[in-house]
Amino acid sequence: MENKNKEIAKLFYRLADALEIKGESGFKVVAYQKAARVLEDLTTDVAELVAQGKLSEIPGIGRGMAEKIEEYLKTGKMTRYEEVMKEVPGGLLQLLEIPGLGGRTIHQMHKELNVNNLEDLKRVIEDGSLEKLYGMGKKKVENIKKGIELFEHAQERMPIYEAMTIAEEVIDYLKKAEGISHVSTAGSLRRMKETIGDIDILATGRDGLKIIKHFVAFPRTVRVLAEGETKGSILITTEAGERQVDLRIVEEDSYGAALQYFTGSKAHNIKLRGLAKDKGLKISEYGVFRGEKKIAGRSEEEVYGVFGLPVFPPEMREDHGEIELALEGKLPVIVEPADIKGDLHVHSNWSDGVMTLEEVAEHGKQLGYSYIAICDHSQAARYAHGLSPDRLAEEIKEIDKLNSKLKGIKLLKGIEVDILGDGTIDCSEELLKKLDIVVASIHSGFKKNVTERIIAALKHPLVNIIGHPTGRLISGREGYDVDVDKIIEAAAEYGKILELNAYYDRLDLDEFNLKKAKEKRVLISIGTDTHYAHGFGMMRYGLGIARRAWLTKKDIINTLPLSKLLSRL
DNA sequence: GCCGTTTTCGGCCCGACTGTTTTCAGTCG
Numbered sequence: 001m002e003n004k005n006k007e008i009a010k011l012f013y014r015l016a017d018a019l020e021i022k023g024e025s026g027f028k029v030v031a032y033q034k035a036a037r038v039l040e041d042l043t044t045d046v047a048e049l050v051a052q053g054k055l056s057e058i059p060g061i062g063r064g065m066a067e068k069i070e071e072y073l074k075t076g077k078m079t080r081y082e083e084v085m086k087e088v089p090g091g092l093l094q095l096l097e098i099p100g101l102g103g104r105t106i107h108q109m110h111k112e113l114n115v116n117n118l119e120d121l122k123r124v125i126e127d128g129s130l131e132k133l134y135g136m137g138k139k140k141v142e143n144i145k146k147g148i149e150l151f152e153h154a155q156e157r158m159p160i161y162e163a164m165t166i167a168e169e170v171i172d173y174l175k176k177a178e179g180i181s182h183v184s185t186a187g188s189l190r191r192m193k194e195t196i197g198d199i200d201i202l203a204t205g206r207d208g209l210k211i212i213k214h215f216v217a218f219p220r221t222v223r224v225l226a227e228g229e230t231k232g233s234i235l236i237t238t239e240a241g242e243r244q245v246d247l248r249i250v251e252e253d254s255y256g257a258a259l260q261y262f263t264g265s266k267a268h269n270i271k272l273r274g275l276a277k278d279k280g281l282k283i284s285e286y287g288v289f290r291g292e293k294k295i296a297g298r299s300e301e302e303v304y305g306v307f308g309l310p311v312f313p314p315e316m317r318e319d320h321g322e323i324e325l326a327l328e329g330k331l332p333v334i335v336e337p338a339d340i341k342g343d344l345h346v347h348s349n350w351s352d353g354v355m356t357l358e359e360v361a362e363h364g365k366q367l368g369y370s371y372i373a374i375c376d377h378s379q380a381a382r383y384a385h386g387l388s389p390d391r392l393a394e395e396i397k398e399i400d401k402l403n404s405k406l407k408g409i410k411l412l413k414g415i416e417v418d419i420l421g422d423g424t425i426d427c428s429e430e431l432l433k434k435l436d437i438v439v440a441s442i443h444s445g446f447k448k449n450v451t452e453r454i455i456a457a458l459k460h461p462l463v464n465i466i467g468h469p470t471g472r473l474i475s476g477r478e479g480y481d482v483d484v485d486k487i488i489e490a491a492a493e494y495g496k497i498l499e500l501n502a503y504y505d506r507l508d509l510d511e512f513n514l515k516k517a518k519e520k521r522v523l524i525s526i527g528t529d530t531h532y533a534h535g536f537g538m539m540r541y542g543l544g545i546a547r548r549a550w551l552t553k554k555d556i557i558n559t560l561p562l563s564k565l566l567s568r569l
Numbered sequence: 570g571c572c573g574t575t576t577t578c579g580g581c582c583c584g585a586c587t588g589t590t591t592t593c594a595g596t597c598g
Contacts, residue, residue: 024570027581031570062571100587102596135595139588187598200598231585246598261583266598273582284583 003045008069011081012036017096018088020103021110029103034060037267039069041320043515047073091117097154100147108133122148155241156195159474160541161504162240163189163196170201170218170236170245177214180205182255186248186262190314192544194474194507199245202262208249215247254286256299261285267319268312275307275323315547334547339559340539342371345416345439345467345499345527350395351376352384353531357395357402357411363533365409371562373412373437373527374399375467378426380418381443387415389431396434410562412436416467421445423456425463432462437569439499439527441467442480450480455490464569465525466491468501468508475505484513492520497557502528502542503535514549525557 016032038060039046046069049055056066072078095106095118109115112133113124121144124130131141167185174183180203184190187200205211212232216224222242225233232247250258261269262285276283281290287297288306296302300311309326313334316322325331347353348360355363357374364372376395377386387395392415399413414437418426425432425440432438440457442450450471457463469487472479491498498517501508506529509517517524526546528538546556553559557568 028570030581035570060571064570100596104595135589137589140595143587198598226586228586262598264598266582270582277582282583286584 003047004073005039005042005046008046008072009036009039011072011078012039012065014093015081015084017093017103018084020096021088021092021106022084023103023107031060031065034267035065041318041512043512043519089116091120094118095121098144098147098151100143108135118148153242155243157197158195158240158243159504160189160192160194160196160544161538162238163199163243164541166236166238166243166245167199167201170199170215173218174201174203174211174215174247177205177211179207180211181252184259186259187264190263191265191317192315192541192548194510194541194545199243200262201245201247202255202258203247203249204252204255205249211249212247218245250285252298253294254297256301256303257283257287257297258285260300260303263314263317265318268317268323271319271323272307279307281306313547315544316550318548332550332552335543335551335553335556335559337540337543339553339556340369340526340543341561341565342369342373342412342558343367343528343530343536343539344373344412344414344437344465344525344558345375345501345529346372346536347376347416347529347531348374350374350391350398351381351387355531355533357398359533361402361406361409361411363536364411367536369409371410371412371565373414373439375414375416375437375439375527377443378415378417380420380426386418386426389428392427392431393434396431414439416441417463418443419453419457421448421453423449423453425457425460429462435462436566437465438463439465439467442471446471446479447481450482451486454482454487458487458490458494458496463496465497465499467499467527468506468529469498470508470510470513472508472510473505474507479508484509485516488513488517488520488522491517491522497523497525500524500526500542500546502526502538502540502545503530504538504541507541507545511545511548514546514551518549518551518555523557524551524555527558 012032013036016029020029038058050070050073055061056063068078068080092106092110095101113129115121115124125141125145130136131138167189171183174180182204184202186202189196189199208229212227215232216227216234218234218236220236221234222237223235225235230249234245235242236245248262273283281288287294288303296306304311310331312322322331346360348355348357360372377384379386379388396413399411403410413435415427415435416439419440419442420426440463454466470479470482470484498509500514526542528535530536530538557565560568
């Protein structure tokens with residue numbers, strides 16, 4: 001079913017870690033990490049590439065990697081991996097996750113003190129033998145102790161919604177600091193990844209020391225990890241636990257270079273640095289330099305401009321071919337917030353939402369939308385006060401009545417209908433025909449013939465859209481037992497639409513599946529699935545993911561004006 | 570381990586910070 005790309009990527013990541021501890025060349029380690037990342041991001045099945053003999057055409061995959069991949073696909077084993085794992089116990093690999101500990105130190109501790117796991121490490125700290133190692137000292141051991149503490153309280157990556165909320169709160173607070181001018185998010189948050197590790201913020205100002213001082217005094221700071229002239233790092237308390245926020249301060253004339261640099265991704269930056277090198281230039285967070293002379297740095301326009309490149313949307317900066325395309329002048333123009341004309345998945349208080357129909361319309365108007373699809377649950381969704389046929393008929397009348405009064409916005413008559421266990425739809429054709437839009441979703445039987453059921457729903461002539469097609473929850477639910485590739489193919493065959501559910505914990509389809517859908521020319525609808533007013537704001541996360549998948553205006557149906565949307569449906 | 574019409578060998582992004590060092594190594598982002 002699922003292809004083996006991610007599985008092999010994981011092996012390569014572990015191999016990279018193990019080689020690092022073995023003390024192999026850092027370049028080899030990086031090569032494995034790169035190969036792993038490339039595999040993770042690949043939208044085609046590696047097995048397919050092997051079949052076509054195109055595996056080593058992928059940048060980052062050479063002979064060595066190709067052989068290992070082929071061996072694994074053929075035999076389910078990777079000899080090199082198993083050899084290395086024999087030498088490097090799993091307990092040692094784990095130590096790499098301790099901040100401040102790297103391969104070199106772990107290698108040394110293993111060789112000289114026979115440290116094989118976290119317990120051993122704690123022992124050699126306590127008995128003082130670690131401190132006596134060459135190059136060690138009181139402070140280093142103290143640091144490792146702190147690292148262990150952080151590691152043991154380590155947080156998972158946080159959902160983007162949480163990260164954005166914290167970042168905006170901190171940014172508001174920072175703006176009150178004296179002498180601060182620009183402030184921006186950076187890192188994976190600015191690139192709108194679905195989950196975020198640390199929150200990165202960049203600012204400019206004359207007196208770095210003062211700004212950092214203000215920063216670490218943030219009301220919810222529980223621990224200051226670093227406090228310097230250009231850099232501060234704090235742990236703050238949140239409802240979900242402790243989160244790390246990093247702040248960097250740079251001079252005004254380096255703001256663009258720093259923003260570019262700290263936004264990343266790492267892979268994108270490495271490629272850019274390669275271009276600089278070819279031109280005999282040097283690029284850093286302070287600017288672009290020819291020899292000693294700084295030739296750019298004030299803005300991202302300036303920095304990218306040196307290389308004849310446009311300012312890439314942050315979401316595209318992943319080294320997924322964007323730099324090469326831009327050099328050829330072929331960078332696609334991806335969807336923007338202003339392109340979105342409406343929300344295609346909203347619940348009202350007719351089922352399990354809290355807003356009245358009027359309130360939904362009012363909020364939509366404020367957002368500048370020209371339509372909103374009311375998609376309340378069907379009767380099978382009892383837990384969500386799903387609508388009986390009578391209630392649905394009543395809601396349809398109600399919406400018609402309301403629409404005759406509304407100006408500047410229209411509510412679409414819709415439903416989020418359950419796909420039942422046998423693949424049928426939980427609503428009569430007679431009623432479906434009265435609706436403008438039909439979203440069909442799986443809400444029960446997550447392991448029961450899900451692929452077949454969804455395909456049956458796609459075949460149904462009155463179904464327009466499949467809602468949250470994989471059912472995954474980012475905070476911890478695998479999703480249905482579903483073959484997404486088959487769903488995408490079926491959607492293409494029957495000319496149906498797949499949803500990008502913009503609710504931050506769903507973001508379903510995800511960026512990888514969206515790319516596949518786009519390749520098969522399957523149209524996407526973005527809906528927030530909101531049940532309350534605040535949830536309309538989820539659109540920005542859906543858009544972020546759509547942009548990460550390089551979707552353009554044409555790939556998304558809710559960029560269409562009302563009349564065109566209705567005729568497409 | 571990957572990569573290349575200047576190279577099939579010798580490079581591989583760059584800088585801050587820290588702590589251990591008499592000039593640099595390790596870690597991080």
